[in-house]
Amino acid sequence: MKYAFPKEFWWGSASSAPQTEGESLSHGKSATVWDHWYSQQPTRFHNDVGPQDTSTFYKNWREDIALLKQLNHNTFRTSISWARLIPNGRGDVNQEAVTFYNQVIDEMLAQGVQPFINLFHFDMPMAMQEIGGWENRDVVQAYAKYADTCFELFGDRVKHWFTFNEPVVPVEGGYLYDFHYPNVVDFKRAATVAYHTMLAHSLAVKAYRARDPGGEIGIILNLTPSYPRSQNPADLKAANIADLMFNRSFLDPALRGEYPQELVELLKKHGQLPACQQGDKELLKQGVVDLLGINYYQPRRIQCRDSMVNPESPFMPEWFFDNYVMPGRKMNPHRGWEIYEQGIYDILTNLRENYGNPRCFISENGMGVENELRFEQAGRIDDDYRIEFVSGHLKWLHRALQEGSGCLGYHMWTFIDCWSWMNAYKNRYGFIQLDLETQKRTVKKSGEWFAAVSKNNGFD
Ligand code: BGP
Secondary structure, eight states, X not given: OOEEOOTTOEEEEEOOHHHHOOOTTSTTOOOBHHHHHHHHOGGGSGGGOXXXXXXXXXXXXHHHHHHHHHTTOSEEEEEOOHHHHSTTSSSOOOHHHHHHHHHHHHHHHHTTOEEEEESOSSOOBHHHHTTTGGGSHHHHHHHHHHHHHHHHHHTTTOOEEEEEEOTHHHHHHHHTSSSSTTOOOOHXXXXXXXXXXXXXXXHHHHHHHHHOOSSEEXXXXXXXXXXXXXXXXXXXXXXXXXXXXXXXXXXXXXXHSSOOHHHHHHHHHTTOOOOOOTTHHHHHHTTOOSEEEEEOSOOEEEEOOSSOOOTTSOOOGGGSOEEOOOTTOOEETTTTEEOOTHHHHHHHHHHXXXXXXXXXXXXXXXXXXXXXGGGEETTEEOOHHHHHHHHHHHHHHHXXXXXXXXXXXXXXXXXXXXXXXXXXXXXEOOSEEEOTTTOOEEEOHHHHHHHHHHHHTEEO
């Protein structure tokens, strides 16, 4: 076989509780920021579709886990909903939720699918947001308690845990660029949220290790390689700052237990450093992960700014760089994102050369297609474009492995077409198409292809 993968390579896909469970305000679950925001401003969501319209995993979990097996997944990532397990964010545990997650975990194990469980996928309980969300250190403590409750309840069977999915996204969306609640645009508040998230992460890692339940704990980061337009010092400097702000602000604490000094200096110079407390530094050191999940969709192309910054304008990352559109780039025409398969290799090589080749895996990579149901023929979607997308990335992953990368697996985003935040069902990503009206599931061509890749542990 031309592209053979190592024995016991993790083949699977990823999803999340808020994007699949449904039953968003019932069975004891309280509102998250998404339920709240949708109730306030439904028109900000594509076709006014909100978080209640999902594949209803809360009810269809048994059927979906059978499909996981049919697609030869040996691993699958989803998340626990904090607002379902502990409806007020802190305090009483919802026993119905405990039963639900126990059933899901047990059924996955019974079907030979290792559960990878993430604790936070953009879904802050509204009760916690009302007291300031990640800006409030009490919420950091409440999250740590929630994490420890999960380890206590499910840690005997779940051996791969993640504290956060893409923690930079709520920072960008909620505090910089207005695509998540609470729709604030303020760099210093964003920096505080980012900092407190990593403190919460470290507390959870510490709590996990104190229990020592014999598994591993990590974090899932969306890494966007920052490619400079040219080798001119000004472009190199601009790309380096974008890398510091969007990648290394999370990657360095997760793998080295500290922030890059260059980033600290930059924020200090501009008066944007969040407030630190005694003991924070030591805590961050304890947050170094056992396992890194890497979400990779597209790179960032960066050039130096071609105009001076108005020093009166509010401080933003874009003070230091411009995005640049590379001529001739390959595009996903549906989602409007660049396709650059080599990015996966560049990320893994960077981790091997500069971060001690950590245990890691590709935890998300996928192709969103706008209005994909229009490609349905005879009741099925023959998504050759998705097969080309996934195999193109797997080839570069394979090359990184041959050069010694510590990458352990590949998870596609996502299993079944899911509700995707403000985009709702605009872009479909699944191996399985979902009819929202009837809840009927149909495996796409890419799902069948992936089942064969997983079974053969590679492809030609
Ligand atoms: C990732 C998130 C997923 C999912 C995916 C697709 O960043 O972890 O939750 O939303 O992106 O996103 P979109 O629907 O915006 O294309």
